[in-house]
Amino acid sequence: MNIFADFTVRIIEAVKALDLKDKDGAPLDLSRVAVEPPRDASHGDLATNAAMVLAKPAGQNPRALAERLVATLKEDADIASAEVAGPGFVNLRLTDAFWHRHLTGIIGQGTGYGRSKAGGGRKVNVEYVSANPTGPMHVGHCRGAVVGDALANIMDFAGYDVTKEYVINDAGAQIDVLGRSVMIRYREALGEEVGDIPPGLYPGDYLVPVGQALAAEFGRKLLEMPEKEALAIVKDRTIDAMMAMIKEDLALLNVHHDVFFSERTLHADNASAIRSAINDLTLKGHIYKGKLPPPKGEKPEDWEDREQTLFRSTAVGDDLDRPLVKSDGSYTYFAADVAYLKDKVDRGFVDLIYVLGADHGGYVKRLEALARAVGGDAIKLTVLLCNLVKLFRDGEPVRMSKRSGDFITLREVVEEVGRDPIRFMMLYRKNSEPLDFDFAKVTEQSKDNPVFYVQYASARCHSVFRQAREQMGIDRPERATLAAAVAGLRDEGEIGLVRKLAEYPRLIEQAASSQEPHRLAFYLYDLASTFHTHWNRGTDNPDLRFVKVNDPQLTLARLGLVQAVADVLQSGLTLVGADAPKEMR
Structure with a gap:
């Protein structure tokens, strides 16, 4: 029920009826023809660039071509008016009857409205959070968790086959440090007096229960074993204790992964997975023996002045x-990254999405x-970098440091x-922009608090x-009853709400294809604003109220509209990962 896709097809058919050819006599390339909402809603319901993008290859004046296209489009029974704007854009207004039919479809589909097959079942792996299992989640992990989770939800709703993945970084030096800390x-x-935790180890009190559990399980046996054992x-x-804590923290945020991938598995069996991945790249001509030139500026950790095994990444776009x-x-x-990416490809994923912190830009x-x-x-890889979140309380920034143990946990923020x-x-x-998170602003009940404004709607x-x-004694009518009554809607504000609802399927597809989940939050706020605006009109004019006591049929029509708004709000908030409340307290 994407009306923009529907009318793109109709306009392309109208263009074909004009029998246009390019300058060489070949059929025109119609792939650039687009239909979208006009920038100014007063200009109409839909706008198309068809004449603008086809005029030059067809050797015609854009405005003249637009006039011909308008004449053809006016024959469509769902188009109330078609007008040429500017140098050759075409603005369309649709009939009330079309909007009534569309609203009927929304009511029928309920919270399934907007679900799409645009993804075509493409296998997508969205890896997000993947915090080192060295402590509880802190608020710095929060943004990537939400962005990754919401994006996965949206892509699933848009018809992709999505797997939510967390890679457990359970190998490497930080795990040795963690073990020594515990x-x-x-x-x-x-019962030993240990004093201050030595510098370089994890001092957080969250490790105290882990030590206590080990003491309860092993007594003094671990001290009698060889240190390595x-x-x-x-x-x-x-690691098990930290991951249990991390999963609990994520669950508080309504984040649940499908797969927890252990980095250790890549190093198992004498690192056979890594060797296999390198062998695969060798066969493809991407591996060679050589020396890297000294880097300019600060030397990276992996640079050594010797001949070594190298991935020829500069041949495929790297620096x-x-x-x-x-x-x-x-x-x-x-x-290990090589082996892990190959593992994803071997599992059949064709879209690989990594949600990382801004410090991973390198x-x-x-x-890629x-x-x-x-x-x-065959493989499309996208890295979404999440910029910093600055946390404020009483106007003062809250600082955190995972190593010092002085940090604000995700759990604390959720509970507050x-x-x-x-x-x-x-x-x-947008995930690439900095974000200030103010405790006071996100809990105030006002239009300035977007989440309250949407949930209030x-x-x-x-x-x-x-x-x-x-x-009126009307107790939750059947959807079919509501749908049958919507033809009674005539007010411009009511039709305007249907127009806004009609943007939802296109929004879902665009947010999924562009991998920009923030678009959904913006849309929900706009929909809530449109609804609240119409509600306020009813406050000033009783004839526009949704419940009209002396007109049961019109009330049913308006209840149908309200049901559709409620469904889309619930659908969108569910994808965001939030609730759509039935009342606010």
């Missing part, structure tokens, strides 16, 4: 070639180059302001049905 807490739990046990138990094997024979961190080109090398043109304000506000800016919709029951 060993101190274990000794503390056994004991540390292996401690690391396993600690420099990447080392894969360290001087001690172990694999670099990037080598990884973008190398990941790796995707080209592993999958060629609630899940829904966090989910919505993290989407109320949902609550108002349900209040209309309560009014209809209390004032």
